[in-house]
Amino acid sequence: MGAVRGTAEKEKPRIYPKSEVEVRGFLARHYDFLMNLMTLGYYPVFLRKALEFMDVKPGDRILDLGAGTGRNDAILARWIGPEGRILGLDIGEEMMAAFRKRFAGVPNVEIREQRIDVPFDLGERFDKALISFVLHGFPHQVRPVVLENVRAHLRPGGSFYLLDYNEFTLSELPWFHRTAFKRMECPYAFDFIERDWKAILKDSGFEPAGEKLFFRKMVRVLRAVRA
């Protein structure tokens, strides 16, 4: 979800200065805890339900773009079994450190430093791909690059899961949620919620194939199959 930036951190410049998804400093070090706090303890329940929608099977190979601390992957790892594989991609030093600590000694779950908003080739294809609370934080002109990276790394018929904000207008939100969104989110997120993501996915070589909604329909996990 959106970030609250630390103020006292000495930071290298962000790739997109207005973005909040390059999580660093205090927020990065306490990311999982802060998500629990912001959702009044509901986050673990929500995550489990959202990830169950991925219908992960033993042996699945999963690519997680912007994997962060690996909290999602800790759930997915239970379902893939020893013969499955999870590869996370990220650029945040503290987030990747948390991921490495979490999966120390787990041979089939790995994080790699890789920008996901530029073209890349990992030289392998996956059964499933996940992007969780990352895409809303990018300028719209680079989102197609991210989607093409996903498409290029899925096997034909493989599934992409976009876990992020749903489409909504701010005026329809209850006061508390509207205020929280306005305070915490970057300009790119305001643009993200107004777009027709099923149409964008179709234009990007995917076939939308179901969705599940959370947090009073503010959050959605959208499934799209690589055409």
Ligand SMILES: C[S@@+](CC[C@H](N)C(=O)[O-])C[C@H]1O[C@@H](n2cnc3c(N)ncnc32)[C@H](O)[C@@H]1O
């Ligand atoms: C809001 S966090 C979400 C983390 C995780 N997906 C989750 O749901 O808990 C966004 C993540 O995206 C990563 N990120 C931001 N910009 C990125 C980029 N250009 N390439 C790769 N990762 C990026 C950040 O380092 C951070 O770990």
